[in-house]
Amino acid sequence: MNKVKTIYKKEFLDVLRDRRTLISMIVVPLLLIPLMTVGMSTIVGSQLKKTKAETHKIAIEGADNYPRLSEYIASTDGLEVVSVDDYKSAIADKSLGAAVVIPESAATAVEMGDSAVVKIYYDAAEIKSQFARNRITKSIAAFKDSVVSERLKVLGADVHILNPISVRTENVASEEKMSGYALAIFLPYIIIILTMVGAMYPAIDLTAGEKERGTLETILASPASRMEIAAGKFLTIFTASMITALISLISLTLTAKIGMANFEAGSSDIAFKIQPLSFIVLLLLMLPISCLFSATLMTISLFAKSYKEAQSYLTPAMMVVIIPSMISFVPGIELNFKLALVPIVNISLVAKEALMGNIQWGYIGLVFLSTAVLASLSVFIAKRQFDREEVLFRI
Amino acid sequence: MVKVESLLKIFRDKKRGEIIAVDNLSFECKSGMILGVLGLNGAGKTTTLRILATLLKPTSGTAFIDGINILEKPDRAKERIGFLSGDTGLYRRLTPRELVCYFGELYDIPKKESNKRLEKFAEQLDMKEFLDTKIDKLSTGQKQKVSIARTMLHNPKVLIMDEPTAGLDIIASENIVQLIYEAKSQNRAVIFSTHMMYEAQKVCDEIIIIHRGKLIRSGSIDKMRSETGMEDLDNIFIESIREVI
Numbered sequence: 001m002n003k004v005k006t007i008y009k010k011e012f013l014d015v016l017r018d019r020r021t022l023i024s025m026i027v028v029p030l031l032l033i034p035l036m037t038v039g040m041s042t043i044v045g046s047q048l049k050k051t052k053a054e055t056h057k058i059a060i061e062g063a064d065n066y067p068r069l070s071e072y073i074a075s076t077d078g079l080e081v082v083s084v085d086d087y088k089s090a091i092a093d094k095s096l097g098a099a100v101v102i103p104e105s106a107a108t109a110v111e112m113g114d115s116a117v118v119k120i121y122y123d124a125a126e127i128k129s130q131f132a133r134n135r136i137t138k139s140i141a142a143f144k145d146s147v148v149s150e151r152l153k154v155l156g157a158d159v160h161i162l163n164p165i166s167v168r169t170e171n172v173a174s175e176e177k178m179s180g181y182a183l184a185i186f187l188p189y190i191i192i193i194l195t196m197v198g199a200m201y202p203a204i205d206l207t208a209g210e211k212e213r214g215t216l217e218t219i220l221a222s223p224a225s226r227m228e229i230a231a232g233k234f235l236t237i238f239t240a241s242m243i244t245a246l247i248s249l250i251s252l253t254l255t256a257k258i259g260m261a262n263f264e265a266g267s268s269d270i271a272f273k274i275q276p277l278s279f280i281v282l283l284l285l286m287l288p289i290s291c292l293f294s295a296t297l298m299t300i301s302l303f304a305k306s307y308k309e310a311q312s313y314l315t316p317a318m319m320v321v322i323i324p325s326m327i328s329f330v331p332g333i334e335l336n337f338k339l340a341l342v343p344i345v346n347i348s349l350v351a352k353e354a355l356m357g358n359i360q361w362g363y364i365g366l367v368f369l370s371t372a373v374l375a376s377l378s379v380f381i382a383k384r385q386f387d388r389e390e391v392l393f394r395i
Numbered sequence: 396m397v398k399v400e401s402l403l404k405i406f407r408d409k410k411r412g413e414i415i416a417v418d419n420l421s422f423e424c425k426s427g428m429i430l431g432v433l434g435l436n437g438a439g440k441t442t443t444l445r446i447l448a449t450l451l452k453p454t455s456g457t458a459f460i461d462g463i464n465i466l467e468k469p470d471r472a473k474e475r476i477g478f479l480s481g482d483t484g485l486y487r488r489l490t491p492r493e494l495v496c497y498f499g500e501l502y503d504i505p506k507k508e509s510n511k512r513l514e515k516f517a518e519q520l521d522m523k524e525f526l527d528t529k530i531d532k533l534s535t536g537q538k539q540k541v542s543i544a545r546t547m548l549h550n551p552k553v554l555i556m557d558e559p560t561a562g563l564d565i566i567a568s569e570n571i572v573q574l575i576y577e578a579k580s581q582n583r584a585v586i587f588s589t590h591m592m593y594e595a596q597k598v599c600d601e602i603i604i605i606h607r608g609k610l611i612r613s614g615s616i617d618k619m620r621s622e623t624g625m626e627d628l629d630n631i632f633i634e635s636i637r638e639v640i
Contacts, residue, residue, distance in 0.1 A: 010486075014486060213487065
């Protein structure tokens with residue numbers, strides 16, 4: 001046990017002096033989360049705000065066919081009517097937001113109590129064009145309501161005759177759930193990936209890197225047993241991974257706490273909050289997954305002869321983790337007994353629930369246990385690899 | 396001090412099948428003796444020395460280091476061995492002081508004693524000025540001195556060196572030769588492999604020549620001279636190989 005401690009202390013000192021490991025362990029989680037939550041939301045939010053405030057150029061073809069409607073549209077805030085030769089090309093080259101086409105008989109049809117079909121041309125792939133279309137649609141809807149109201153007046157009927165039932169929705173979700181919802185979608189993914197990245201560089205450096213530099217042979221010739229060497233290295237990788245997970249969580253909590261992370265989605269702002277219990281649950285869940293990553297990455301890296309070779313082995317491994325950890329992005333998938341046994345998917349889903357304030361201890365226990373069993377198996381395999389001469393020396 | 400008995404090492408390769416790297420090899424190296432291991436590339440020198448250093452396990456046969464069976468008590472055997480090869484590296488992000496103290500801890504040497512021994516090595520090998528400089532920043536010669544300190548720190552009774560001078564300049568090589576002489580004078584057993592015949596001729600008391608894992612000639616250089624009628628070790632080596640091809 002003393003030798004394991006000695007090896008661990010030395011390996012950790014070595015890891016702390018490695019710039020690549022420090023970047024992946026501390027700098028990336030410390031900067032990536034604020035950048036993603038604050039940076040991205042600020043950019044997206046300000047862009048949306050700017051687009052919303054912008055006046056959109058539109059064209060009206062057949063304005064003379066229904067002057068009252070075209071004047072109504074032209075008087076709408078945020079819309080500017082311009083004349084163009086070819087409105088379709090103008091929309092395509094983004095010089096025009098949208099175009100309204102009023103048919104010849106529109107005014108007559110409406111006055112006769114009939115209906116007219118007004119067409120709106122826009123580019124669905126362009127956000128500005130979508131905004132222009134929305135404003136036109138709203139403007140026409142308001143105009144339509146005024147026409148309906150006039151017609152009902154003539155008939156001596158009340159407007160409510162068309163609206164026998166009104167619908168009003170009430171949100172029953174707790175503040176905790178609402179605040180955690182936006183986080184819950186992408187945070188499990190980020191933390192899982194960062195926990196893996198935190199283990200990746202130390203795993204490569206302490207195995208393939210040591211082979212390349214000839215230090216593995218040096219330590220193997222020392223009185224430390226293979227078991228002690230493997231344990232010391234594993235604990236170092238595991239610590240680095242857990243530090244990354246912890247820094248990621250702290251970084252996110254602080255980002256949320258100082259109230260910087262606001263997603264401006266439409267008219268509502270969603271404030272990020274992490275409840276203390278959710279924080280503890282997430283940290284708890286990171287223990288077995290970090291253990292699993294550390295042992296697996298150490299085993300894979302040990303097969304490589306060099307740092308570069310190990311990196312090429314770990315790239316596909318990264319993909320194997322990225323895909324299941326993205327499950328939290330998929331709406332409608334809920335944690336159940338079977339999914340609680342699927343590695344990474346289970347962590348992603350249970351973390352999502354915890355962030356929404358839904359602490360399901362039964363599932364948390366099951367996920368912890370199933371991941372811990374897998375992690376123990378990985379540690380066992382990693383230890384076995386340290387006993388294999390063909391792996392250590394690539395004979 | 397070192398007794399090798401019928402050592403056999405077979406590697407199993409999916410493409411190449413079974414490869415006999417060491418074939419029923421037996422030899423002995425007594426205290427205060429320098430034993431040279433000579434052979435062509437792939438003769439089995441590195442595998443033999445790695446087995447003696449307990450890095451590899453033999454398929455059959457065994458070896459005794461100071462009476463300890465390497466198969467039964469490898470960790471105790473390792474405590475008596477100082478292993479150095481052209482491939483053994485140093486932790487570049489540590490300083491020589493940190494590295495030596497680290498290995499001191501692994502050999503259960505108290506920190507105070509490790510530091511005392513390090514000071515002695517620093518004096519002998521002129522290391523004082525770079526004891527607290529990161530190894531990454533040291534020259535090849537300086538690194539070699541650190542390796543020697545690391546190898547000798549625990550006063551090993553047996554020194555196993557696999558091509559220790561490979562890739563070194565003449566000054567760094569001389570440090571190794573001095574280390575070998577000093578180890579002999581301290582009654583340690585030294586086993587070392589080399590490609591350089593003049594080096595072996597200069598320092599070795601006895602030599603073994605191996606080819607394809609088999610021992611093909613052994614004994615003192617004088618004995619080999621009288622057996623072959625040749626003066627130079629170069630010629631003796633080539634002749635010995637030709638005889639078995």
